[in-house]
Amino acid sequence: MTAKHWTDSNWQDMEQKPLEIYLFVDPTCPDCWALEPIIKKLNIEYGPYLRIKHVLSVDLSSLNNARKKLYCKTKNIEDVSSKSNSIGKEMVDNPITSPFVASVAIKAAELQGKRAGTRFLRMLQEQLFIKQLDVSDFDVLKMCADEAKLDLDEFFQDMHSASASKAFQCDVKIASEMDVESTPTLVFFNENIEDEGIKIDGVYPYEVYVQIVEEMLLNKPEKQQLPSMDAFLEKHKLVATPEVATVYNLSLQQAEKELKKRMFQQKIELINTKHGAFWRHLE
Incomplete structure (x- = not known):
């Protein structure tokens, strides 16, 4: 774990909450997806004290990784998955997708409100990591927007507007000014603007x-x-x-037992994927 301190009153916009967390994420990064249970639990247990602001921090070189993957597949090069680069490994498993398009789509969703943007980000990650879909594809983005209950006309209009692109560029600038070099990264500030903030990169226990x-x-x-x-x-x-194990402080076996109990009660259904078991609530 690396922790870095810093002082900058420009980042303090606390909205009457004593602690603000800047959460830097790449929507196509598996570690950012893995951090979600921890963020959920922090919001549940300490929600009255903190405000979490998602900031997109995308390494656009991943576009080049995606192109290399396509080239390697067509040439049947079998040693791609042995590369040490973690992003490269994930690109072997995940569909080719544009983090830039996905990020602009998220900023377009956020123009309909913070909660709308968060819902859309979650839907987008589900389509990528569970269903292995290309989240830069128009139909997939439309599906995510629909499930996130967005105004579809407004969403696609905003996607092609300067507003969403500028919002994404603003996030990239913030990440640069805070020296964010990897995702996920969290930067904590309290309400005293004279105090230093703390920056932590990576995923750690709750x-x-x-x-x-x-x-x-x-x-x-x-x-x-x-x-x-x-x-x-x-x-x-x-x-x-x-996710359930993390939130409720259970072992994986205990969490699975509780979830299966609800499955037999027909409250949820099991969905098996290459990334593990997921459980969908039945309406």
Whole structure:
């Protein structure tokens, strides 16, 4: 884990919450997808104290990785998956997709509100990591927008507008100014603009993030009660077994047992994918 401190009052826009977290993500990055359960639990237990701002940080060189993958596939080069570059490994498993198009689409969704943008990001990641679809494809983006309950006409109009492109460029600029070199990266600020922020890159156990939250708040926060598992499943619609294990502090075996119990009650259904088991809430 690398932690970096910094001071910059320009990033303080707390909206009456004592702690703000800048979460730098690449929508096509598997580690960013893996961090989602931790972010969900932080929001549940410490929601009244913190505001999480998603900032897109895309390594556009991944476009070149995608092109190399296509070339290697057509030439039947079998040693692609042995490359040490982690992004290269994922590109072997995942469909060729443009992180730039996906990112502009997310910014277009955010023009309909922060929650709309978050829902769209989740839908986009599900299509990429669960269904292995190209999230730069028009039909896939339309599906994501529809499931995220966006105004479709407004969404596609915004996608081709200067507003979404400029918003994405603004995110890239923020990432550059904060020296964000990898995703996911979290930068924590408290309400005292004179205090330093803390930057952490990578994915770590939930307790690491809790320790930072508690250290940065002036008063020890009161942890909020977790919702029932049924309520959690109903809200998030599609969850992975490790996600439930993380949120409810269960072993994978315990989480799977609880989920299977609800499957037999016909509350959820099991979806097996190459990335593991997912559970969809039944309406």
